[in-house]
Amino acid sequence: MNRIPLVPLILGLTGLIPFVWGATTLWLPDLQAWGSSHLGPRFVGPYVQLFYGSVILSFMSGVLWGFATKTSGTKAAAGYTLSVIPALWAFFMTGGGPLSAGTNLIYGFAGLLLLDCVFSIWNLTPHWWLRLRVLLTLVVILSLSAGVYL
Template identity: 55%
Template sequence: MTDDTRIPRPALLLGLAGLIPFLWSAATHLSPALSGMAGQWLSPMFLGAYVGLSYGTVILAFMSGVLWGFATRAEGREATLAYTLSVIPALWAFFMVTDASDTSAIFLAAGFVGLLLLDATFQAWGLAPRWWLRLRVMLTVVVLACLAIPLQA
């Protein structure tokens, strides 16, 4: 693997650390005992599906900012399109994730799938680093799995 396709260690470690709230969401949903124990110290917003929905909404907005940063590398019409596309994940989360329902969870998961398509687009345009899509696919698979767990009723 060439040096420009290798995921930089800080990006990998921070990306993996960013999965912790999603994994915590899944764990506290799957384990009533863990949720009950943690619930003695944590607000309900930090347990079960709710934490995955709220954190996922924050992450979609964050990723809009990342894409905006990539858009700064474009020029002309491509820049206009890149800036426009970069705001879609944040707007999607704002308008589509409105409560703690299964519908919002499905819309949030769809937002992450759409984000991955945008990541691929920005990489294809040469705006994202060559390693970007490898990192984003890995992280997105885990996020989608965690968001799906509460839907398995």
């Protein structure tokens, strides 16, 4: 009953690639050199994680906005208001250099998971939503942690 449908699971896991790639290039200097020379320096290490992370937080604001449309009145107003927080967080909190931006993205994704819980409690998400979001959030936070704490 709570099984994550295959397509959202595959797309969600595919969306982890830039986070995991960035962490991997931090651990493997030869891979980072290859990636930097073939893809460009913006697409390795923390740089790919930070740029992509801010894009994903903004994307998730849109997803939450869509969930807010499933209700009305004060709950809808609260949903719309909460839904813009991840995008605003990404905009204001990721410009202070790789360490602070990475740390703030970790907090942003943790906060996003809390918002996912709220929308789930309000019965605005699919029944499998939190299972997917917990899985994806754990991988994102672990990957971002490589850029911040290693």
